[in-house]
Amino acid sequence: MPFSTTDVLTPSRWPRRQFAATLAALGGASLAPPAWAQRAASTSAAQPPVSWPSAPPLLAAQHQRAFAGLPARIQSQLADVQSVAVVHRGHLAFEFYRPGVTADTLQDTQSVTKSVLALLFGQAQADGFVRGPQELVALRLPQLLRVGADVRVQRLRFEHLLTMTAGWPGEQTAQRDRDDDLAWIARRPLLAEPGARFAYDNGAANLLAMALAGAVRQPLSAYARQRLFEPLGIHSFAWRQGAQGYDLGALGLSLTTRGMARLGELALNEGRWQGHALVPADFVRAATERQNAGGAPLFSAYGYLWWVSPTAASRKAERRTAMANGYGGQWIYVYPPLDLVVAVTSRRTADSMARGQGLTLIRRDILPALQRL
Numbered sequence: 001m002p003f004s005t006t007d008v009l010t011p012s013r014w015p016r017r018q019f020a021a022t023l024a025a026l027g028g029a030s031l032a033p034p035a036w037a038q039r040a041a042s043t044s045a046a047q048p049p050v051s052w053p054s055a056p057p058l059l060a061a062q063h064q065r066a067f068a069g070l071p072a073r074i075q076s077q078l079a080d081v082q083s084v085a086v087v088h089r090g091h092l093a094f095e096f097y098r099p100g101v102t103a104d105t106l107q108d109t110q111s112v113t114k115s116v117l118a119l120l121f122g123q124a125q126a127d128g129f130v131r132g133p134q135e136l137v138a139l140r141l142p143q144l145l146r147v148g149a150d151v152r153v154q155r156l157r158f159e160h161l162l163t164m165t166a167g168w169p170g171e172q173t174a175q176r177d178r179d180d181d182l183a184w185i186a187r188r189p190l191l192a193e194p195g196a197r198f199a200y201d202n203g204a205a206n207l208l209a210m211a212l213a214g215a216v217r218q219p220l221s222a223y224a225r226q227r228l229f230e231p232l233g234i235h236s237f238a239w240r241q242g243a244q245g246y247d248l249g250a251l252g253l254s255l256t257t258r259g260m261a262r263l264g265e266l267a268l269n270e271g272r273w274q275g276h277a278l279v280p281a282d283f284v285r286a287a288t289e290r291q292n293a294g295g296a297p298l299f300s301a302y303g304y305l306w307w308v309s310p311t312a313a314s315r316k317a318e319r320r321t322a323m324a325n326g327y328g329g330q331w332i333y334v335y336p337p338l339d340l341v342v343a344v345t346s347r348r349t350a351d352s353m354a355r356g357q358g359l360t361l362i363r364r365d366i367l368p369a370l371q372r373l
Contacts, residue, residue, distance in 0.1 A: 209249025
């Protein structure tokens with residue numbers, strides 16, 4: 001369970017004068033990461049895989065017919081694709097693993113990490129560690145006030161980080177020794193007022209991860225394990241740290257393909273799992289709905305660290321398709337009209353990214369196969 005509210009920095013619960021005094025006192029403190037940030041990232045091995053109940057015989061037979069021949073097509077024609085897990089109507093309908101990859105293999109999800117970070121923010125909101133997207137980032141990361149950044153950085157709200165509208169020019173590549181360097185992230189020149197324009201920015205996601213870790217007073221990997229992954233039956237994962245010891249928010253989370261699919265189910269079910277509200281439904285809806293027009297690299301609309309796109313006309317067309325995407329072709333694809341989640345991993349190369357075989361598989365093979373049922 002998370003720390004109690006007496007152990008956690010929760011300014012929303014403090015008298016305003018006391019909080020102001022605390023921020024002032026923090027002004028002369030060191031910028032070094034807290035001790036808890038230096039703990040090793042959570043990893044688990046030899047754990048039971050994510051599983052689903054067996055499909056009813058009729059549905060299982062439909063799945064078998066729908067995907068007949070698909071393994072051979074992936075093997076021979078979609079060489080970039082490494083693994084696939086399809087969950088349809090709450091049942092595992094199809095799996096594919098290239099030789100050398102199994103259901104237990106941890107896969108580097110790249111920027112899918114961002115979408116999981118959004119779910120963690122919603123969980124932290126439910127736990128009372130953050131008020132919500134409108135809260136000022138500096139309330140949870142007071143060090144942000146003393147790094148000598150543009151004064152507009154002090155006005156950053158979590159919403160700006162969640163929607164990639166912080167105002168920085170955007171950065172799509174890892175910076176290795178700078179990924180969790182607060183001063184470097186914050187001192188980058190702002191090109192726009194917070195909230196004014198979209199720019200896909202790894203720095204903003206890493207800043208969000210640092211602020212959220214500060215709010216929950218433990219590494220994100222530990223919080224994720226306790227409050228998100230284990231309740232979902234995800235026991236195997238790894239989370240990469242930056243040079244300063246923080247679990248990264250832009251990338252670095254490794255999951256099994258089944259674990260990716262289970263997180264997609266949580267989004268599909270609007271934060272509910274086994275009858276319980278794990279993440280607030282209103283937050284999950286906001287995360288997977290259009291918040292702005294988005295832009296590169298997917299050139300799709302954007303929610304809260306989830307890409308969103310219009311869903312083909314159907315009786316459930318009011319819910320958009322939600323997508324978590326990582327470099328090279330890592331996907332969690334949530335398609336509400338079919339009660340469908342698809343997780344795909346691919347080679348993590350520029351060529352794989354350009355070919356887009358994972359998305360082709362989803363849109364040209366998997367969706368049509370299930371729409372014909």
